[in-house]
Amino acid sequence: MSHNSFGHLFRFTTFGESHGLAIGCIVDGCPPRIALTEADIQGDLDRRRPGQSKFTTQRQEPDQVKILSGVFIEADGIQRTTGTPIGLLIENVDQRSKDYAAVAQAYRPGHADFTYDTKYGIRDPRGGGRSSARETAMRVAAGAIARKVIPDIRIRGALVQMGPHRIDRANWDWDEVNNNPFFCPDAKAAAFYADYLDGIRKNGSSIGAVIEVVAENVPAGWGAPIYGKLDSDLAAAMMSINAVKGVEIGAGFGAAELTGEDNADCMRAGNDGKPRFTSNNAGGILGGISTGQDVVVRFAVKPTSSILTPRETIDRDGKETEIFTKGRHDPCVGIRAVPVGEAMMAIVLADHMLRHRAQVG
């Protein structure tokens, strides 16, 4: 058991606080002889990196990853995994702890300050310590390696709702996702969000979001019944991301409103010998096992609790007070959760590929 590891056969373990010397992780169980360089990882890290638009925190973290172990340059000049643990390190450079001095005593509502202090008896005010979203950089790094373990599978994420405003799914265009600072597949919605979020940012407020992650080309048969269900692991994966409060697969909560006739995805003979489904309410998973359709997960991200408006709270001594947050924060943390969600999807699928191969060959 480990509270800081995720996955079973493809497994990674992270360490580090937002304001310590470095953050890092160990990726264990990666198959040998997969080509891997730091550049392969850096690309995904850069997508998550803050400070790239006015809509994300202005902290400057270059997030330059170093591979410390687990790779070897073979005779052909290509660096490949050796099958032994891959140590990854990102040194912290922007640790402006003074921003956090004010919050040392009072518990910030919506943050983990009170619960950490209650659990561990330690009040580490530096950027939320371990509960900072900074930890997710290592998820993205591990996810980049996971993608290389399952190279045929394409994993993409998108923001599909900001506050109460949902995208129009009829406008969905994956190419748009990289054309706006919101990872939004609907160009029209993205234009709206630009104004909408700017208003929220200027007010020192924040807003929630819903993210959707889709994995294509997942073969039928991955996953397992009961407690090893692919959807159970995806739910744990997404709910472990900071600020996530809900996870759904396929039709999700909408399935509660359906009749059996409407919900069941009918099957037809496909042209390639594989079955073709006439719908995908299942989100690509039946009985915990992949169907061969796209695996579709959505998760809800709450608004960051770091806002300029003072909120009522108490301090360590139980005395009532007020607090507001001056630090540099994301008006919509959901945005940067997109590459994190993709990474967790990649990690769950890589793990289940290995688990399936172990049992079934």
Next chain:
Amino acid sequence: MSHNSFGHLFRFTTFGESHGLAIGCIVDGCPPRIALTEADIQGDLDRRRPGQSKFTTQRQEPDQVKILSGVFIEADGIQRTTGTPIGLLIENVDQRSKDYAAVAQAYRPGHADFTYDTKYGIRDPRGGGRSSARETAMRVAAGAIARKVIPDIRIRGALVQMGPHRIDRANWDWDEVNNNPFFCPDAKAAAFYADYLDGIRKNGSSIGAVIEVVAENVPAGWGAPIYGKLDSDLAAAMMSINAVKGVEIGAGFGAAELTGEDNADCMRAGNDGKPRFTSNNAGGILGGISTGQDVVVRFAVKPTSSILTPRETIDRDGKETEIFTKGRHDPCVGIRAVPVGEAMMAIVLADHMLRHRAQVG
């Protein structure tokens, strides 16, 4: 790693198919010297048992549990746990396999028939084999033991939505839950559901539902950051229940629509020295750790895919055909998911109590 175990320190492992000789489980890690009899478990099993109203499957499964190990009658005549594994067994009595003869070849849409066959290369048509909801009886049994590990915590579940029809939360009365066959806390909604579901049942159709489970008196400090988050484990737990397609904590997907000001639960000094929160959007969990407020989880259950209306499908040979299900099935499987959800909540909390005690003492 085990695909059929759940929990870490309070851990149970199940076996058995709906139409085999028996189902059973091993509960491991239970503290010693907890008073435990079969009657303690039977009560919860009886709440889940089918055939109690016309709204659940008419299969007759007395679900009589036997404790095979891990208890000892001490000198005072009280039977207590010994700290060693508790073996539980329920013999199957109603295994009418013939009902399932028709489905042997064609894959039932919405069921796990196709995915199991693809994964394992075995087509076991008997009641869905391992993917039958029958397995949840063992969860309820393990959950009954978990409740005794955390006796101060009260865990109750309720059906809060059937199809598109939500209860009126203003009518919430926990006492009503046991007064209707739906575990519904809103008497008025329950009356409506009786007619509504009867119509669905008579049509041989089915409908989805949303279940809410609430745990009171959970101390602040249980859970862990990152991958050992209490909410991450709850998400995995609930999503592992048959037919569940979505899980949310506290405000859940609603949190995506909130601003930071509205979402953050403010803190005030309580009369008992403990903090008092002015709202509970967090659902009792911040940063993966309990706040001391009620832990609130909701999950969406899809309609059962066993319906009388024929649906298009294919058979093992890929040939197109149609199928409908004559067997005895639940028009709304969400109903019987209520005690299962309670059990999973109890198991997660008992596990985290032990995990917290291990690290923090």
Next chain:
Amino acid sequence: MSHNSFGHLFRFTTFGESHGLAIGCIVDGCPPRIALTEADIQGDLDRRRPGQSKFTTQRQEPDQVKILSGVFIEADGIQRTTGTPIGLLIENVDQRSKDYAAVAQAYRPGHADFTYDTKYGIRDPRGGGRSSARETAMRVAAGAIARKVIPDIRIRGALVQMGPHRIDRANWDWDEVNNNPFFCPDAKAAAFYADYLDGIRKNGSSIGAVIEVVAENVPAGWGAPIYGKLDSDLAAAMMSINAVKGVEIGAGFGAAELTGEDNADCMRAGNDGKPRFTSNNAGGILGGISTGQDVVVRFAVKPTSSILTPRETIDRDGKETEIFTKGRHDPCVGIRAVPVGEAMMAIVLADHMLRHRAQVG
């Protein structure tokens, strides 16, 4: 984590006390479509069963195993594993608890009475409860299934020392193992042991033994470096057997006396393209990974502590007293440890086959 499970991908979990209703286990992770009947398991159980000669306990335990789940008779009439958990049960028939009434209060030296009571606060005198060697029946049952997962590997065990008397390895003949009640491969030593152990038995005394288990045809490449070493898992496996106090691989403790020149197993080109080793001090494992040579493990079993001669001890109240054991016990428990050691070897190897296949394919 589970204190009653062993293995990772091929994993089994046991429950049950020697004097409860039944013992049982769940074998999880077994690949699908392996032919398996109760008879396949019963054969190994019968080799371990007590009461077959005057040299083992006279308790009568038919040890009739039932497969409760995880198998399915396919269209060809052959029963095969389905890939889901296999539940196994053996009902207890000979529970003569009265034999143990005398020992209820005093702690038997060399037994786990004192440590269990100290740990759990429960004094269950019935045959040692969970610490009885009866639990090993389930290891043998799980091991019989493990053998079917790695059908090309031949696993055989032998008693190579009884008390101070070692066999003459020049006389080693595997066929002899089944010709005497000691699983002894040296016919001459077996004849000596017959007299020697009879004397010990008549005195109500007991004696230790050393067991060797050999696995042939293990492919090179199984195992893993560092904490997943094949030898590390074998050491844990054998040391977990009741009464075992030492484990060694290949040259074992003898390796401490060797020079580097003598210890290193030289390699030559084999006729079949595979390397040939000129010796096997490594016991078939280098750096935690199999070499392709025979995997050779030995373990030391202490004498049973149940003897007729009174020994000094204390009771639950700390009062000094004496105790001797009238129950039916083995004069040399090492004998029945032979099939148990074979089973643990099979389980470790089956687990590592799956682990290797997962990572390397």
Next chain:
Amino acid sequence: MSHNSFGHLFRFTTFGESHGLAIGCIVDGCPPRIALTEADIQGDLDRRRPGQSKFTTQRQEPDQVKILSGVFIEADGIQRTTGTPIGLLIENVDQRSKDYAAVAQAYRPGHADFTYDTKYGIRDPRGGGRSSARETAMRVAAGAIARKVIPDIRIRGALVQMGPHRIDRANWDWDEVNNNPFFCPDAKAAAFYADYLDGIRKNGSSIGAVIEVVAENVPAGWGAPIYGKLDSDLAAAMMSINAVKGVEIGAGFGAAELTGEDNADCMRAGNDGKPRFTSNNAGGILGGISTGQDVVVRFAVKPTSSILTPRETIDRDGKETEIFTKGRHDPCVGIRAVPVGEAMMAIVLADHMLRHRAQVG
């Protein structure tokens, strides 16, 4: 499951090769608020460090450890653990890879070259890569933290046999252990070893050893029956150390030669209310649970296979050749295994303390 992690509740995971940029580990599950500085760890690392006498490899590795996370300087100026993962890093400084150029193609007998290549399909000749004893530095670092988790327990190791030469246990003096370069508690034997090992070193040969590790003040009741046995975990821990071929507890292999009368450790009432044992053949463990006596483990270390005398071997193409090792190596690797064995003992005990506290409170 992880091949590079050890422990369950006190758990560490290592990465790094002998000739990469750095080695490191993550210690997870450490209780919060334990005073911890780099100096606490450095002391143990220095005891293991090579190059301190002519009897260990002349590689210069300062082994300067950095704590990257998991600690916080509290208001009283004392740095303490926070309960979150502790990241440790040692940068490699002496990576003279050229020494290893010659061995790139041929497999060194007794080393893991052949098995790694067979498993992973990668031939990394740099100092044995992951299988180098360099990894043990991280065990010692993690062990130093484990010691602080169980401060009342004293753990000491000693070399008790070099080649065929055993110490005289009558001369045992723990204070002598730090007076000679062999960690030998018998001054007379140490003097003999100095000459003996010098001869072996000058011949470019090597020799095996036996190490004993003793833990004092372990409370009765730690450990668990069956597969969570304290001795089973100790066996896995010690057998996972490089070059170890055998492990024994208490009387160990000697127990095989004893009668039940001689082996059973009798109990008497102690002056302090606790029982007193009249002997310790059990090595402090009965039924997998600590008795309160000293926990005593011994393990056998084979001679290093890096020797100057050419040995027959094959290369990657299967061609027969010869090889000898010019690198800087230990004539008796057993010596430096002493602090490693102590560390593994500390880790197993810290883990079991937490496991016991979890279940029993």
